[in-house]
Amino acid sequence: MRSSRRLAALPEYLTARTNRLVAERRAAGGDVITLGVGDPDLPPSPAARQALAELVQRDDVAGYPTNRGLPELRQAVARFYRARFGVELDPEREIIPLLGAKEGLAHLALAQLDAGDAALVADPGYPVYVGGPTLAGAEPVGLPLRREHGFLPDLEAVSPADRERANLLVLGYPNNPTGRVVDVDFHEELAAWGLRHGVPICHDNAYSEITFDGLVAPSFLQAPGAREAGIEILSLSKAFSLPGWRVAFAVGNAELVGTLLRLKTHVDAGMFHALQRAAITLLDSDPAERRELAAVYERRRDLVCDRLAAAGVDVPRPGGAMYVWMPVPGGDDAAFAERLLLGADVVVSPGRAYGDAGRGYARLALTVSDDRLREAMERIVRML
Numbered sequence: 001m002r003s004s005r006r007l008a009a010l011p012e013y014l015t016a017r018t019n020r021l022v023a024e025r026r027a028a029g030g031d032v033i034t035l036g037v038g039d040p041d042l043p044p045s046p047a048a049r050q051a052l053a054e055l056v057q058r059d060d061v062a063g064y065p066t067n068r069g070l071p072e073l074r075q076a077v078a079r080f081y082r083a084r085f086g087v088e089l090d091p092e093r094e095i096i097p098l099l100g101a102k103e104g105l106a107h108l109a110l111a112q113l114d115a116g117d118a119a120l121v122a123d124p125g126y127p128v129y130v131g132g133p134t135l136a137g138a139e140p141v142g143l144p145l146r147r148e149h150g151f152l153p154d155l156e157a158v159s160p161a162d163r164e165r166a167n168l169l170v171l172g173y174p175n176n177p178t179g180r181v182v183d184v185d186f187h188e189e190l191a192a193w194g195l196r197h198g199v200p201i202c203h204d205n206a207y208s209e210i211t212f213d214g215l216v217a218p219s220f221l222q223a224p225g226a227r228e229a230g231i232e233i234l235s236l237s238k239a240f241s242l243p244g245w246r247v248a249f250a251v252g253n254a255e256l257v258g259t260l261l262r263l264k265t266h267v268d269a270g271m272f273h274a275l276q277r278a279a280i281t282l283l284d285s286d287p288a289e290r291r292e293l294a295a296v297y298e299r300r301r302d303l304v305c306d307r308l309a310a311a312g313v314d315v316p317r318p319g320g321a322m323y324v325w326m327p328v329p330g331g332d333d334a335a336f337a338e339r340l341l342l343g344a345d346v347v348v349s350p351g352r353a354y355g356d357a358g359r360g361y362a363r364l365a366l367t368v369s370d371d372r373l374r375e376a377m378e379r380i381v382r383m384l
């Protein structure tokens with residue numbers, strides 16, 4: 001049976017391939033340390049788990065939810081944005097729940113793009129930035145994030161032809177994979193550029209709560225013009241260490257939020273009510289817990305960067321997210337990742353998995369215990 005040509009155009013999803021390789025090595029007796037996937041190893045808070053456990057016992061949570069989500073949940077998101085970012089949101093028109101940021105990003109592309117359209121996407125970037133537009137029959141056009149440009153896109157370098165075809169721009173800071181964190185000025189320029197050229201912006205703030213060295217990541221919506229220019233996606237996966245719960249939100253421009261909601265009414269049936277109610281507890285919880293979580297990643301960031309620097313690797317020190325973006329000796333990231341897996345039983349992601357501009361780098365996820373990370377670093381350094 002043949003799949004759609006749109007699906008056939010996509011390579012096997014990165015984690016699917018990595019998982020298979022790891023299983024093969026483990027079956028062969030290898031003590032594999034995987035720094036490949038950004039799957040938080042730390043548990044969600046006991047309070048969150050307790051809340052969900054109690055909620056599933058209720059009689060009123062098992063029915064079909066709605067795509068718009070409970071009003072109480074949207075109000076909790078509005079409270080979170082007010083407290084955390086100083087941003088006022090209208091819970092009726094400017095907030096919807098998503099079944100994870102990944103779902104929202106893929107469906108946003110489907111909601112916005114037709115054949116012949118382009119999506120301007122961060123390169124390197126989270127693979128769905130490319131997968132979504134491709135599945136929509138549109139063309140993803142990379143915005144290279146290069147080290148010499150501080151891992152920021154050069155929007156003025158986008159060709160007039162691409163700009164005119166574009167009906168979506170997707171990027172996010174704190175950035176996966178580069179670890180770059182931006183300030184509100186960056187978002188202001190981004191919003192202005194989007195408005196000037198009529199390109200709706202989607203800012204992916206999946207790592208908003210994970211920053212280091214005292215940095216605090218802003219919301220895109222703090223920037224003047226941002227609410228007119230586009231939306232932001234907020235995910236609870238990393239901030240609360242519960243990626244399997246699949247809780248995220250699209251917030252901001254009411255028209256774009258409404259378009260995404262309309263698309264979603266055709267493809268999913270909303271978020272489990274118990275999760276929606278548990279999410280309220282999380283959104284209202286003490287921010288100190290989130291800072292403790294970020295401190296763990298910061299310690300691991302230091303561990304990895306210090307070890308690489310001591311071994312002579314000129315590694316950029318990430319200001320946020322949960323990865324180290326390591327320049328690869330010799331420059332061939334695919335060969336390096338394979339050598340590490342076969343020769344040292346360490347999984348890292350080759351940079352090209354995140355786009356052409358990722359070539360020459362490997363992404364190391366800080367999502368294993370400090371001890372395992374230390375062991376992984378010794379093995380990596382031996383292979384340099």
Ligand SMILES: Cc1ncc(COP(=O)(O)O)c(C=O)c1O
Nearest residue numbers: 100101102126176206235237248
């Ligand atoms: C940049 C970025 N956006 C979104 C996601 C997905 O988040 P969620 O778990 O909410 O789907 C990830 C997960 O790794 C990510 O790195």
